[in-house]
Amino acid sequence: MKTRSSKAARLEDVAKLAKVSTATVSRALTLPHKVKARTLERVQQAARTLGYVAHGAARALASRRTHTIGAVVPTLDNAIFANTIQALQRTLDAAGYVLLLASHDFDADIEARVTRTLIERGVDGLVLLGTTHHPDIYRMLESHNLPYVLTWAFDESGNHPCVGFDNRAAGMCIANHLLDLGHRRFAMVSGITAHNERAQERLAGVREALSAHDIALSPGSVIEKPYTHSGGREGLREVLKGNEAPTAVICGNDVLAIGAIAECHAQGLKVPDDVSITGFDDMEMASLISPALTTVRFPTAEMGVYAANHLLARLDDRSVELRNKLPTELIVRASAAAPARK
Amino acid sequence: MKTRSSKAARLEDVAKLAKVSTATVSRALTLPHKVKARTLERVQQAARTLGYVAHGAARALASRRTHTIGAVVPTLDNAIFANTIQALQRTLDAAGYVLLLASHDFDADIEARVTRTLIERGVDGLVLLGTTHHPDIYRMLESHNLPYVLTWAFDESGNHPCVGFDNRAAGMCIANHLLDLGHRRFAMVSGITAHNERAQERLAGVREALSAHDIALSPGSVIEKPYTHSGGREGLREVLKGNEAPTAVICGNDVLAIGAIAECHAQGLKVPDDVSITGFDDMEMASLISPALTTVRFPTAEMGVYAANHLLARLDDRSVELRNKLPTELIVRASAAAPARK
DNA sequence: CCATTGCGTGTAAACGCTTGCACGAAGAAT
DNA sequence: ATTCTTCGTGCAAGCGTTTACACGCAATGG
Numbered sequence: 001m002k003t004r005s006s007k008a009a010r011l012e013d014v015a016k017l018a019k020v021s022t023a024t025v026s027r028a029l030t031l032p033h034k035v036k037a038r039t040l041e042r043v044q045q046a047a048r049t050l051g052y053v054a055h056g057a058a059r060a061l062a063s064r065r066t067h068t069i070g071a072v073v074p075t076l077d078n079a080i081f082a083n084t085i086q087a088l089q090r091t092l093d094a095a096g097y098v099l100l101l102a103s104h105d106f107d108a109d110i111e112a113r114v115t116r117t118l119i120e121r122g123v124d125g126l127v128l129l130g131t132t133h134h135p136d137i138y139r140m141l142e143s144h145n146l147p148y149v150l151t152w153a154f155d156e157s158g159n160h161p162c163v164g165f166d167n168r169a170a171g172m173c174i175a176n177h178l179l180d181l182g183h184r185r186f187a188m189v190s191g192i193t194a195h196n197e198r199a200q201e202r203l204a205g206v207r208e209a210l211s212a213h214d215i216a217l218s219p220g221s222v223i224e225k226p227y228t229h230s231g232g233r234e235g236l237r238e239v240l241k242g243n244e245a246p247t248a249v250i251c252g253n254d255v256l257a258i259g260a261i262a263e264c265h266a267q268g269l270k271v272p273d274d275v276s277i278t279g280f281d282d283m284e285m286a287s288l289i290s291p292a293l294t295t296v297r298f299p300t301a302e303m304g305v306y307a308a309n310h311l312l313a314r315l316d317d318r319s320v321e322l323r324n325k326l327p328t329e330l331i332v333r334a335s336a337a338a339p340a341r342k
Numbered sequence: 343m344k345t346r347s348s349k350a351a352r353l354e355d356v357a358k359l360a361k362v363s364t365a366t367v368s369r370a371l372t373l374p375h376k377v378k379a380r381t382l383e384r385v386q387q388a389a390r391t392l393g394y395v396a397h398g399a400a401r402a403l404a405s406r407r408t409h410t411i412g413a414v415v416p417t418l419d420n421a422i423f424a425n426t427i428q429a430l431q432r433t434l435d436a437a438g439y440v441l442l443l444a445s446h447d448f449d450a451d452i453e454a455r456v457t458r459t460l461i462e463r464g465v466d467g468l469v470l471l472g473t474t475h476h477p478d479i480y481r482m483l484e485s486h487n488l489p490y491v492l493t494w495a496f497d498e499s500g501n502h503p504c505v506g507f508d509n510r511a512a513g514m515c516i517a518n519h520l521l522d523l524g525h526r527r528f529a530m531v532s533g534i535t536a537h538n539e540r541a542q543e544r545l546a547g548v549r550e551a552l553s554a555h556d557i558a559l560s561p562g563s564v565i566e567k568p569y570t571h572s573g574g575r576e577g578l579r580e581v582l583k584g585n586e587a588p589t590a591v592i593c594g595n596d597v598l599a600i601g602a603i604a605e606c607h608a609q610g611l612k613v614p615d616d617v618s619i620t621g622f623d624d625m626e627m628a629s630l631i632s633p634a635l636t637t638v639r640f641p642t643a644e645m646g647v648y649a650a651n652h653l654l655a656r657l658d659d660r661s662v663e664l665r666n667k668l669p670t671e672l673i674v675r676a677s678a679a680a681p682a683r684k
Numbered sequence: 685c686c687a688t689t690g691c692g693t694g695t696a697a698a699c700g701c702t703t704g705c706a707c708g709a710a711g712a713a714t
Numbered sequence: 715a716t717t718c719t720t721c722g723t724g725c726a727a728g729c730g731t732t733t734a735c736a737c738g739c740a741a742t743g744g
C-alpha cells in the first residue's frame with residue numbers, strides 16, 4: 001500500500017506523519033536508544049507505512065560516512081580472488097557495510113584509475129591486493145586519510161596495514177618438497193612478475209631454495225605467463241623446449257598448474273611419472289583434478305574476513321594490529337612424486 | 343605536492359584558484375564542451391595542483407545520480423557467476439559507472455535485505471540474477487522507479503527486463519543428447535530447486551525430453567544438492583543407491599558434475615564407460631578435467647555485458663529491447679558416451 | 685524549596701555539489 | 715545602427731540528511 005504517488009518518502013514525510021521533528025526521526029532510525037520508546041515506535045510505524053528508505057547520498061554528505069568499503073582486485077575470473085571477495089563481502093554485510101568492487105586485469109594504470117573512482121564514490125575504507133601499487137594510489141590514500149589494508153601479501157617494510165602471508169616462504173616450501181623428493185632439474189611457469197610482488201616473491205623463494213642445493217634456474221626454464229589455463233599450457237610447452245627436460249615444473253598458481261597438467265595429458269606425458277607439477281593457492285579444484293595437485297594452501301577466505309574486520313575496527317576507532325601474517329600449508333597430493341630413475 | 347594540509351580540496355578551492363565560480367568548475371569537470379577552452383584549461387590545471395577529487399555523495403545528492411549500479415548474485419564462489427560479474431564490472435567501468443556488489447548464498451530473505459541496502463546506497467540501476475525474487479524486491483524496485491534487469495533467465499511472462507536463455511531448452515537438449523546416445527536409465531543431481539527457477543527449469547526440461555520417450559525420473563533418482571563439489575559427490579552416491587543404477591547422470595551444473603566425476607573416480611567407476619555424466623554452464627574447467635565434460639554452454643560474459651549496456655541505455659534515455667534471449671550450445675566432450683551393452 | 689543534572693526533543697546550520705535562471709558580451713540578422 | 719541570438723559565466727537555491735546546541739521538563743540532592 002503505497003501512500004505517496006510520485007516520489008519516494010523523505011525524512012520530513014516520516015517526521016510529519018509521526019508528528020516529530022526530522023532530527024528525532026533521524027535519531028530514532030540510527031540511534032534508537034536515544035529516543036523514548038513511545039516515540040521510537042511512532043516513528044518506526046510511520047517509516048513503515050511510507051515505505052521509507054533512507055537517501056544514502058544525503059546521509060553520506062551530512063555524516064561524512066558512506067558505510068561503503070571499496071575493493072580493488074586484479075580479476076574475479078580467478079576463483080581464488082573471488083573467494084577472498086566473497087568472504088570480504090559477507091563480513092562487511094554483517095556489519096552493515098556495502099562493497100564497491102573494481103578490477104583491473106593486472107594493469108597498474110587501470111588500477112590507479114579505478115581506485116580513484118572508488119575514492120571519489122566516497123568509500124570509507126579500501127581493500128587492495130598486493131603491496132605494489134601506483135604511487136598515485138598511495139598518494140590519494142594519504143591525502144584523503146583513508147583507512148586501507150593490503151591483502152594477499154605481507155608488507156615486510158612495515159609501512160602498510162596488511163593481511164597476508166609469506167609468498168617467498170611458500171616458494172621455498174614447494175621447492176624444498178620437490179628437492180626432498182629427489183628432483184634436480186626444475187622449471188618454473190611463473191605468473192607475470194612485473195608489478196606483482198606475489199609472483200616475484202614466489203619465484204625468489206624457489207630460487208633461494210634451489211640455490212641452497214647449488215641449482216640455478218636457467219633463463220629458458222623460467223617462463224612468465226598470465227594466470228590462465230592457456231598460460232599454463234603454453235608455459236609447459238615452452239619449458240619443455242629447453243635442452244634438458246625438467247623433471248619438475250613449479251607453476252605460479254593452481255590455474256597455471258591445472259593448465260600445465262592438461263597440456264601434459266594432451267602431449268601424452270604422465271603426471272607425475274614423467275614430470276611433477278605443482279601449484280600455489282590450493283583452490284578447490286586442486287583436489288578434484290587428476291592427478292590431484294600438490295600445492296600450497298593460502299588462507300584466502302580468512303584474508304577477506306580479516307581485511308573487513310580490520311577496517312571496521314579502525315572506522316570504529318578500535319585499535320587493531322596493523323599487520324597480520326597468516327600461515328600457509330604445504331598440501332601434498334599426487335601431482336608431484338619422485339622423479340623416474342634414468 | 344600537496345597544497346592543502348588538513349582536508350581534501352573542495353570545488354570551491356578549485357574555483358578560487360582558477361578564479362571562476364564553482365558553477366563553472368562543476369561544468370568544466372562534467373561538461374567540458376560547455377566552457378571556453380581557456381577556462382577549461384585553467385580549471386583543469388587548478389584541479390590538478392590541488393589534487394581535487396570530487397565528493398561523490400555531494401554530487402549524487404545534487405544531481406540525483408550516483409553513477410553506481412548494484413548487482414545481487416547468489417555467490418561469487420561459483421566461477422560462473424564471477425564470470426558474469428567480471429564482464430559486468432568491466433563494461434560499467436568503461437562507461438564511468440561503479441559496481442556495488444552483494445551476495446546472498448541462495449537465501450531469499452538475505453537477498454531482499456541486501457537489495458534494500460543497495461537501493462538505500464542509491465544505485466542508479468540494479469542487476470538481479472534469475473526471475474524468482476522476494477515480492478519486497480519487486481515492490482521496492484517499483485516504488486523507487488529503479489531500472490533493473492534480470493540475468494541468467496529469460497522471463498517468459500514478459501513482465502521484466504531480462505537477458506538470459508532458455509534453461510528448459512538446455513535441459514531438453516542435454517537429455518536428448520543422452521537419449522540419442524542410447525541411454526534409457528537416468529538420474530539427475532539437481533541444484534536446490536526451491537526459489538530457483540533456473541534449477542527448476544533445467545529439471546523440467548530433462549523430464550520433458552525423457553517423457554517423450556516414455557521415461558520418467560523416479561523420485562529416488564532426482565537428488566537436490568547445493569551447487570558445490572561435495573554436493574556433486576554426495577548426489578552421485580545417493581543416486582547410485584537406487585535399485586537400478588543409472589547409465590547417465592545429469593548434473594544441475596558443472597560444479598556438481600565435476601564433483602560427481604571425482605566421486606566416480608573415488609569409487610572406481612569409469613566415466614563414461616560405466617556411467618555418463620553431464621553438466622550445465624561450460625565453465626572453463628569443464629574442458630580441462632578428465633574426462634572432459636559434456637555440458638551446455640551458457641553465454642555468461644555476454645549476459646554481464648548486455649546487462650550493463652541495457653541499464654546504461656535506459657539511464658541515458660536511449661531505447662533498448664526489454665528482453666534478450668541468448669543462444670545456448672551443446673558442448674559434446676568425453677564424459678558422456680553410449681552406455682555399455684549389457 | 686531551589687539548584688543541579690540529565691533526558692528527550694526541536695531548531696537550524698552545515699555537508700559539497702549541480703543546475704535553473706539571469707545577465708552581459710559578442711556575433712548575426714535585419 | 716538596432717534588434718535578436720547565442721554563448722559563457724555567475725548567482726543562489728536547492729538536494730535530504732546529520733548533529734551541535736538550546737530548551738524545557740522531571741527527577742535528584744542538598
